[in-house]
Amino acid sequence: MDERKMARIDLAVPFGQKDEAKALGAKWDPVLNVWYAPEDVDLIPLLRWLPDSDTVELEHAPEYQVRAPYYYIIESTSDCWKCSTWTRVYTFMLPEGHEKFELVDDDEEFSLERNLGEWIRHDHRGTAGTVHSLSPSVAAQVRRYTANLKQAFSKTAGHRYIMNHCEHCGTKLGDFYMHSEPGGAFFPTSPQQASKMTLIKINERFDANCGVGFVTDDFFDCMQRDKTRSV
Structure with missing residues (x-):
């Protein structure tokens, strides 16, 4: 955007x-x-x-700018840069049809008086990253599986977001390597690597403020399904 x-x-x-x-x-x-x-x-x-104000139409500005009718919690592993121990890490995968709220681009000069936007549908799966906030219902689901995905300040990004922490030493584990580097915890480059990742399907609405990334081949079908923890 x-x-x-x-x-x-x-x-x-x-x-x-x-x-x-x-x-x-x-x-x-x-x-x-x-x-x-x-x-x-x-x-x-x-x-x-x-x-x-009389000119600002707040109904066009939803509290959460990314939504989906359901979602997956991804459980993967990453090595901790501080204690050199492998730790479980978590993020979200959104299904085809997830939506993102964006300002209307009509080639006119933008003004607050207009403040118009629309929901854009994306017909591909996406992995949520740099999550600034979650709806209470999504946050409650995350807490069922981990207490180590929580708000923290990132010196690299220069702001706070919800990031993973090592389950052994508590060190902050930022998103960049796990999400953006091929071979990272949430960026599998082979069926073998994807087979070590677990998907927990949550049949509830997803609402958050976050980025959504995608790759041409996400090896979705190679990932494990944990139906015992699905909701």
Whole structure:
């Protein structure tokens, strides 16, 4: 999705949500005592904090910008860079037909008064990465399988997101290697590697703010199915 540049926009961020807003690119103005969206930041993740007005149609800005009718929790393994021990790691796979909310691009100058968007359907499977927030129901499902997928600050990314932690020493394990490097925990390059990954199907709606990546051959059919833990 292309970023839309615009003048600074002040935000109405509750104190309890300031860390999440900061992770999504919001800045604090110590003079005016207000959070704001800088002109070079992607506005969509911050739309929920736009102040109420007669011209801003907040109904076009859903709380979660990625959705699917069901999803899979992927269980894989990765070596911990700190203690050199293999640890279980988790992420989400979304089915064909998952949707992402995007601003309408009609070749006109973007303005807050329009604030229009649409759900774009993607007819391929995708793996969720850089997850900023999960709906309560998805978060509850994750907690059934692991307590080591949780919010943390990434120096590499420069912001907070929900990342894996080593189940042995608690070290943060960032998304980049596992999601973006061929052979990483969630980027299998062969049927043999995919066969070591387990899919747990969750027959509930998926809602989150995250990125979704995909590859031409994800070896989906080679992954194990754990029907005993499926919901």
